[in-house]
Amino acid sequence: MLQLALTILIYLIIVIPVGRYMYHIAAEKHTLGDPVFDRVDGVIYRLGGVNPHKGMNWKQYALALVGTNGVMVAIGYLILRIQSLPFFNPNGIGNMEPTLAFNTIISFMTNTNLQHYSGESGLSYLSQMLVIIFMMFVSAASGYAACIAFIRGLAGKSTENVGNFFVDLVRITTRILIPFSLVGGLLLVWQGVPQNFEGNVVVKTLEGTFQVIAMGPIAALEIIKHLGTNGGGFLGANSTTPLENPTILSNLIELYSMMLLPGACVITFGKMVRDRRHKDDDDDDDGKGGVSGGVMHSSRADSQRGPRLGEHSLTASIYGREGRSIFAAMGIIFLVGLSVCYWAELQGNPALANIGLSQSMGSMEGKEVRFGIAQSAMFTTTTTSFTTGTVNNMHDTLTPLGGMIPLLHMMLNVVFGGKGVGLMNMIMYAILAVFICGLMVGRTPEYLGKKIEGREMKLTALCIIIHPFLILAFSALAVATDAGRAGITNPGFHGLSQVLYEYASSAANNGSGFEGLADNSYFWNITAGLAMFFGRYLSIVIQLAIAGSLMKKRFVNESAGTLRTSTFSFAVILVFVVYIFAALTFFPALALGPIAEHLTLWG
Template identity: 90%
Template sequence: MLQLALTIIIFLIIVIPVGRYMYHIATWNHTLADPVFDRLDGVIYKIGGVNPHQGMNWKQYALALVGTNAVMVAIGYLILRIQSVGIFNPNNIGNMEPTLAFNTIISFMTNTNLQHYSGESGLSYLSQMLVIIFMMFVSAASGYAACIAFIRGLTGKTKDDVGNFFADLTRITTRLLLPFSIVGGLLLVWQGVPQNFDSNVVLNTLEGTFQTIAMGPIAALEIIKHLGTNGGGFLGANSSTPLENPTIISDLIELYSMMLFPGACVITFGKMVRGRRKKDDKDDDDKNSPKGGASGGQLSTTSSAGTSHGPRLNDHSLTAAIYGWEGRTIFLAMGIIFLVGLSVCYWAELQGNPALAKIGLSQSMGSMEGKEVRFGIAQSAMFTTTTTSFTTGTVNNMHDTLTPLGGMIPLLHMMLNVVFGGKGVGLMNMIMYAILAVFICGLMIGRTPEYLGKKIEGREMKLTALCIIIHPFLILFFSALAVSTSGGLEGITNPGFHGLSQVLYEYSSSAANNGSGFEGLADNTYFWNITAGLAMFFGRYLSIVIQLAIAGSLMRKRFVNETVGTLRTDTLSFAVILVFVVYIFAALTFFPALALGPIAEHLTLWA
């Protein structure tokens, strides 16, 4: 328990300054590294013919995002199909099969990183770098860019400007993902993670057999897979192997890497909302000022390049960064759900396996099946809950070997897809539930629901309902298809309840763009490659487009003044309401499926 508590406390300490830094990037405020990054970004803008100060409406932003990703998908698919060429291919890896290449490229472009292949035997170093590592950067940057544009739409006062996608993509990559990856990658190399272009090493073991030790640019992939909440491993066994995750220190580096930016997004959201309110207050003071000028508080709208992009506020309070306005409510609601899930997962794994106890095997240490001794139950439960809450997908233990209730937690958190989430997705999805919550509460008190000073009306509620429904529809539809067709049934390797859990996990992971799996599933077939690829594609892009549409709709609305009858959405009570709304929706949607999977397996095991 002390391990878990200290891990969370350290996360809360480091996430605050990163959230402030991300806020400065989102609002084009000055940072100390601007003299370097401005030059680098300028070169990229010049090569790409991009005007970074040309704003886009939500439709243009969504089209730019989807179109850019589509071009990268086409190029990446081609590389996977011709990877047998002799460039950076010392292990003579062959070309990837068409449906597997389709699944792989969709997986990495949607930031899912679901792997129906084993990295050390399925990809050349060329593919690992030009497809996998490259996609890990741009897919994560695309998601964070969409999140920032979404927040601008909710908090901005313009009618049709959510920013410039190409500028956001560039700034997030150069100012956030690249520098953190360089530092984190060096730390992993320090802990023993390989970084080279050597061919695999074959050794003669003491038993007289041969063992192949994988080589390659592992550290470079390892750090961005966590920072970008990607999750795909260089090796098939992912971060449970000593080559990807050799020590408890490397485990903590990877753990904090995948928690850092999703948590920082919530802080950025809170600061942007708070910044807008401060700007509104200043504008009101200016109107009431005798000279119509500034009245106190420093506020600047000029970036280091001398162009106006948004307010820069003179606010140095770390407490306000995480406990400021709506950001506090969202962070608290996510934190509550995360802690509940972590507690259940940790408790379930401590109980051990009663079937082993019946034959005289001690279960005093809990269930260590599928776990690494160097991490133990506590850090395995923490990693499991984190990777599926922050939709990363990396694993330091095998989820297929978790106890039924322990395995239900990562499954449930992917079904919810709101617990921080990766690349800003959790924040965007949680705000959908916040809109739903204010709508329900508004009906109860007889008022038009409002969120962030904008009225929530029919158009926004229809889009919100559609966005919320898409995720469970993809999971349940494809799961039903898998258990009712021969192609799906052929991949299920476990009978009974656990087999259904495998199917639910596969499509929950795909639709949530998570990428982890119950690895007992025989999923490298035409059926599973195509259906999982479709679930990943629709789970990613439909949600983003709809959420940008909601932001665009709210941008055009006038701000309404708060009254005594206004439902406050920045309070502890609303955070509790939000948690209950999420759990109630999950219970109504997923409980029947969970009851036939992990819950039934648990009851049978402990009968």
């Protein structure tokens, strides 16, 4: 318990300054690296024909994001199909099969990194660099760019401009992902993670047998895998192997790397909301919009415009705390999940106790002794809460309730999430929460000083429903067809858990798996690819549409009946709304999977 508490405490200390730095990047404020980064960015803008001063509305932004990603999908697919060429291919890896190439390129472009192949035997070094590592940077930057545009829409004063996608993509890559990756990559090399272009090495073991040791640019992939909440491993066994994760220090570096930017996004959200609202209040105080032709507006117009003169400091402070309530709600759900997962793994397997084996160490099946149960539970909960997908233990061997936590957190997809997705999804639930509370008191709901009306609620409901629909619909298709059932290697309750996990991981753009599933087939490659695609882009487009709708509305004054969304009590309300929605949508499936397996095992 102490090491878990210290791990979380250190994270809280480092995430705050990173959140402030990310805010400066998003708001285009001055940073120490600007003299260098401005020149680098300028060259990229000229080569790409980008006008950095031209803004976009939400439709243009969404189209630029989807279109850019689409072009990269086509190029990446081509590389995977011709990777057998003798160029950066010392191990003679052959071309990737068409449906597997489709699944792989969709997986990495959507930041999912679901792998139906083993990296050491399925990819050439050229593919690892030009497809896998490159996509890890671009997909993460695309997600964070969408999140920043979404925040601008919610908190911004402009009625159209949510920023420029290409500018956001470049700035996030050059000022956040690349510098952080360089530092983190060197730390991993220091801890023993390989970084070279040599072919695989064959060694003679102490037992007298021969073993193939993978080589290659592992450290370069490893750091952006976590920093960009990607998760796809250079090796099939991912971060359970000493080559990707050799020590407890490398484990902490990877752990903090995947937690850092999603948490920082929430802090950035709070600061941008405060900053934009403060600017709006200052404009009102200066008389902009408050005087027309030398005549002061009526009190009714004044109430529509926003806070009155002298109220801006208090209002800015209130809105600056919006990020804290969201962070608190995410933190509560994370801690609940971590506690359950850790407790469940400590209980061990009663089947072993029945035959006289000690369970004092808990369930160590599928876990590395250098990490133990505590850090395995921490890594498991983190990778599925921050939607990274990397693993330092085999999730398929978790106890039923221990395995239910990562499954549930992917189903929720709001616990910090990866590349800003968790924040965007949690705000959908925040809008739903203020709508429900507004119905209780008979008021039009408000969020961030904007009225939530029919259009926003329809889009919010659609966005929330898409995720469970993808998971449950594809799972039903899998268990109802011969092609789907052919991949299920575990009969009974655990087999259903494997199916649910596969599609929850795909729809949440997570990428981890129960790995007992025989998923490299036409059926699983195509259906999982579709779940990843729709889970990524439908949500982003709808969320940008909501932001575009809200940014056109005028700020309204708070009143006695306004629900304060910057308080801890709202964070608790938000947690209950999330759990109630999860119970209504996913409990029947969970009851037939991990819960039934747990009751059978302990019965």
